[in-house]
Amino acid sequence: MKVPNKRGYFGQFGGKFIPETLTCCLQELEDTYKKVKNDKKFNEEVAYYLKEYAGRPTSLYFADNLSKLLGMKVYLKREDLLHTGAHKINNAIGQILLAKFMGKKRIIAETGAGQHGVAVATVASLFGYPCEVYMGEEDIRRQRMNVFRMKILGARVIPVKSGSRTLKDACSQAIRDWVTNVGDTYYLIGSTVGPYPYPLIVRDFQAVIGQESRRQILKKEGRLPDYLVACVGGGSNSLGLFYPFFNDKGVKFIGVEAGGFGLSGFNAASLIKGRVGVLHGAKSYVLQDKFGQIKNAHSIAAGLDYPAVGPEHAFYKSMNRARYTAVTDKCAIKGFNLLSQVEGIIPALESSHAVYYLKKLAKKAAGKIVLVCLSGRGDKDLEIVQEYINKRAKGQGARGKGNREKKGERR
Numbered sequence: 001m002k003v004p005n006k007r008g009y010f011g012q013f014g015g016k017f018i019p020e021t022l023t024c025c026l027q028e029l030e031d032t033y034k035k036v037k038n039d040k041k042f043n044e045e046v047a048y049y050l051k052e053y054a055g056r057p058t059s060l061y062f063a064d065n066l067s068k069l070l071g072m073k074v075y076l077k078r079e080d081l082l083h084t085g086a087h088k089i090n091n092a093i094g095q096i097l098l099a100k101f102m103g104k105k106r107i108i109a110e111t112g113a114g115q116h117g118v119a120v121a122t123v124a125s126l127f128g129y130p131c132e133v134y135m136g137e138e139d140i141r142r143q144r145m146n147v148f149r150m151k152i153l154g155a156r157v158i159p160v161k162s163g164s165r166t167l168k169d170a171c172s173q174a175i176r177d178w179v180t181n182v183g184d185t186y187y188l189i190g191s192t193v194g195p196y197p198y199p200l201i202v203r204d205f206q207a208v209i210g211q212e213s214r215r216q217i218l219k220k221e222g223r224l225p226d227y228l229v230a231c232v233g234g235g236s237n238s239l240g241l242f243y244p245f246f247n248d249k250g251v252k253f254i255g256v257e258a259g260g261f262g263l264s265g266f267n268a269a270s271l272i273k274g275r276v277g278v279l280h281g282a283k284s285y286v287l288q289d290k291f292g293q294i295k296n297a298h299s300i301a302a303g304l305d306y307p308a309v310g311p312e313h314a315f316y317k318s319m320n321r322a323r324y325t326a327v328t329d330k331c332a333i334k335g336f337n338l339l340s341q342v343e344g345i346i347p348a349l350e351s352s353h354a355v356y357y358l359k360k361l362a363k364k365a366a367g368k369i370v371l372v373c374l375s376g377r378g379d380k381d382l383e384i385v386q387e388y389i390n391k392r393a394k395g396q397g398a399r400g401k402g403n404r405e406k407k408g409e410r411r
């Protein structure tokens with residue numbers, strides 16, 4: 001079976017659920033992408049910027065202290081060492097070169113917490129493109145620093161005032177812009193989500209994570225790892241790591257979703273708690289209420305706070321190629337502290353979910369080789385962690401306010 005198939009389906013997931021006016025843009029994108037995918041010059045240019053600008057290859061670091069503590073061999077794929085501090089730059093570089101190849105004159109993007117917006121603003125600055133980033137008013141308020149960062153980089157941040165004034169409204173607004181200006185505008189999506197061919201394009205640009213890891217572990221251990229572990233938001237760092245190992249049947253994939261306040265409260269565990277539905281142009285697992293309305297997601301990690309997941313993960317789940325689990329906010333903070341204190345590496349709160357999961361895995365994987373994607377660095381999260389710890393200290397618990405905030409958004 002060819003995956004994705006001609007219509008953009010990974011098994012029963014994916015596809016393009018789009019207004020008719022977008023059909024031609026997506027077709028143009030698909031045709032161009034097919035052309036450049038095997039184009040030597042294009043790939044050389046991507047490789048050049050990944051190396052010279054972003055800092056690839058990233059190291060595969062043997063975490064000796066953590067390994068001793070957990071009784072297994074833990075390797076960290078250090079995407080946190082990249083320029084701008086996370087894996088998102090891999091995709092941003094790939095897609096902006098695609099935009100250049102297509103002769104587009106303007107870049108637009110949507111952003112939730114602002115991390116993807118910053119990556120896009122960065123490459124737009126590098127390649128001299130005007131760049132407009134749609135962001136919900138509510139997110140603008142909560143993520144002032146990233147808004148400022150984007151402005152410094154020369155991007156225009158457009159506040160979105162509709163709906164819940166968060167990521168999904170920003171997405172809809174960006175799509176509206178794209179429909180209107182498709183002739184000269186490139187829409188740069190940040191994860192393995194959206195209508196086909198985006199999930200494929202983003203996964204391919206992130207696959208460098210897994211390709212490097214495979215070479216590196218073979219060199220260091222002379223064999224493939226037993227487990228790959230990565231956090232799952234939209235799914236791009238995890239698929240980037242997993243995909244190049246797809247045919248290595250002995251390598252188990254574990255995707256760690258955001259358990260938020262717990263699996264019976266607000267969370268962002270779409271694969272575990274969601275049902276099959278359509279969001280932002282693709283069929284996948286979506287968090288929804290009994291009427292099929294999209295639920296608000298919650299995670300302490302802004303990058304995981306999304307009520308759906310990339311269709312390729314839904315496909316892996318359906319064929320049992322990957323196993324999905326969830327780690328709560330509280331445990332993510334423990335993972336954050338653990339890696340900071342044992343290895344001197346402060347992980348992003350997103351990656352901290354994967355780090356914490358290692359403690360659970362250690363119980364059944366003694367002596368095994370485990371390769372973890374450290375998708376980003378934690379500097380951006382220090383304030384959030386501090387706030388969390390302060391609230392705990394006051395005995396109020398971080399969940400009180402968080403819950404209220406979320407309920408507020410729903411109104």
Ligand SMILES: *Cc1c(COP(=O)(O)O)cnc(C)c1O
Binds near residue numbers: 190236237238303376
């Ligand atoms: C955005 C982000 C994620 C989640 O996105 P994926 O597409 O699931 O990888 C994870 N880690 C970091 C550091 C991020 O910025």
